[in-house]
Amino acid sequence: MADDLPIANDWFSIELEDEYGVRKIIEPYVRDWGGGCMWLIEGSEFCLLVETGIGIAPLRKFLETIVSKPIIAFASVGYYDHAGGLHQFDHRLIHKEDVHRIVKPSRHNTVADYYLDTAFDAKPFKNFNPNNYLMPASEPTRLLYDGDVIDIGNRTFEVLHLPGVTNGASGLFERESGLVFTGEAFVWADGYIYEGEPLNRSNDADLEAFKNSIRRLINLPAKAIYRGHYGRCEAEEMRSVGTSYLSE
Secondary structure, three states, rough: HHHOOOOOOOOOOOOOOOOOOEEEEEOOOOOOOOEEEEEEEEOOOOOOEEEOOOOOOHHHHHHHOOOOOOOOOOOOOOOHHHHHOOHHEEEEEEEEHHHHHHOOOOOOOOOOOHHHHOOOOOOOOOOOOOOOOOOOOOOEEEEOOOOEEEOOOEEEEEEOOOOOOOOOOEEEEEOOOEEEEEEEOEEOOOEEEOOOOOOOOOOOOOHHHHHHHHHHHOOOOOOOEOOOOOOOOEEHHHHHHHHHHHOO
């Protein structure tokens, strides 16, 4: 029950930069499958935020205590746990095929109906109730397409359209360093691979498209993988998991 949850004041946690200059941000009182990971990269002109969390606490205010450059916020999919905080930022990027979820969010089309109620170990403020939370709507400032480039000054990230989980699921690839941000398009843990919602929950999940997106990912010249849930892994793990999945 939401009334039984304690109130947590330190809602966000951020790690130090890894060897590629990427910081992981989590909402530590939200379980991995219900909240996931955000990734922050500071460039010479902008910061890039990959995923924006649930949107129930002031993420932008938190980040502005750490970085001073303008923040470009990218959501890999229009689900509540990836696009929930998008409305807080001035630069809001998402693939064209998922824009309807952030413009007119519902608990159904953002999958909040199926995960939010049991995802929390604490709450950010007294009256928060996950049973009726709906992520705030927002208008994108840029619609993304496959092959588009996000430039943050000294680093550039190529948009990968990775349909399957939804029509607009997408990721990012920094070709120079071999970093891949798979978002919701390829998430796995403990032998489970998330293929998207069943047909009675989604009108745009496509298993064949999902498999094609996995093929694309495992053939990239990648070095490190940053997932929308369960953290970073090495490219060899992604290739192994993806190859095994496709061979079944």
